[in-house]
Amino acid sequence: MRIRVLGIGMGPQHVTPEVAEALRGADYVLAARKSGEDRLLDVRRAVCERYGVALAVVPDPARDRDDPADYQAAVAAWHEARAAAYERVLARRGGTAAILVWGDPSLYDSTVRLVERLAGRLRADWDVLPGISAPQLLAARHRIVLHEVGRPVHVTPARRLREAVEAGQENIVVVLGGRSGLSGLSELSELSELPGLADWTIWWGANLGGPGEELVHGRVGDVLPELAAARGRARAAAGWVMDAYLLRRAR
Structure with missing residues (x-):
């Protein structure tokens, strides 16, 4: 066998x-x-x-x-x-x-x-x-490198996003969903009220490389409504959603 x-x-x-x-x-x-x-x-x-x-x-x-x-x-x-x-x-x-x-x-x-x-x-x-991972696809679709020069990248499930931010992580790839089923976007909405987080940059993608692919990039405080709408479109197109995103502290 x-x-x-x-x-x-x-x-x-x-x-x-x-x-x-x-x-x-x-x-x-x-x-x-x-x-x-x-x-x-x-x-x-x-x-x-x-x-x-x-x-x-x-x-x-x-x-x-x-x-x-x-x-x-x-x-x-x-x-x-x-x-x-x-x-x-x-x-x-x-x-x-x-x-x-x-x-x-x-x-x-x-x-x-x-x-x-x-x-x-x-x-x-x-x-x-091996296969092609969500962080790889996210970086390729947004034409970015996941980390800044000489700096680390932290990968976490959405349910531990708050913990990562409070621990001082500044470059965070988020995968898997939170209790909301929105890959942590409800948690992100709450955290956007904390000092400074609204000014972080997000690179977000859903159904990357598959049916209903959606991409959003911008300042967290500006694009949260756009993220929710894009996720809805992805689900309508494919019948399911898998999303991931990169968060980076403003410098």
Whole structure:
């Protein structure tokens, strides 16, 4: 048995030649269905159709997404439930299975941890192939470098944005959503009232490189309404939204 973790960026248009070769050699792709009408599963299906590989769909276990008090425990429970669901399919089908990961498997995705667990249980070989990440796409679309000369860049999920700002971070890439489901834009709206933050610069993008792509750039205090409208357009065009943004302190 072999399990291959493959980064696919935002879909078929971002599949690298290395990942394409791995897909052609796989017996099937294993994917979770998050709801009855999962538009993101449709993108995975499109990847499978392009490379002639079967798709095995597993209902995704329910997860508490309302920012529970013990976030780590909630995520661990969800990971274990998903691992158990995948294990049943893998044990039955065997062969070479591929798991497709949005963006790159190294950045705010738990598939590598899940497969490491599965490989130990099933005595399977496994490997990881990289994909195009959201920060890469964000920088390319806005034609920027994510960090200033000789300075660091801090990457954080939206739910820890306030913590990053209060810790003195001045160049912040924000990924994943907050409780609002707006990738932290509600948190950003609140923080814009703090001294100085309204003067920070934001480079924002939704559905980067995919259907309904939207870009916004400007002074935080000026563009928050534009961000909300752009996000609505992205969702209307694609049926889903994935967004990320860079925040930089004014100098």
